[in-house]
Amino acid sequence: KLEKAELPRSMKGMPIAMIVAGSMALAFFGFAGLKF
Secondary structure, three states, X not given: OOOXXXXXXXXXXOHHHHHXXXXXXXXXXXXXXXXX
């Protein structure tokens, strides 16, 4: 299903990396928010 999704050729191998980076960023900002 993911292979059939319409995505730019440059983004073909990036989704997983973007998800990991996004989750790490959300976790970082979440913990930073808890401190203050």
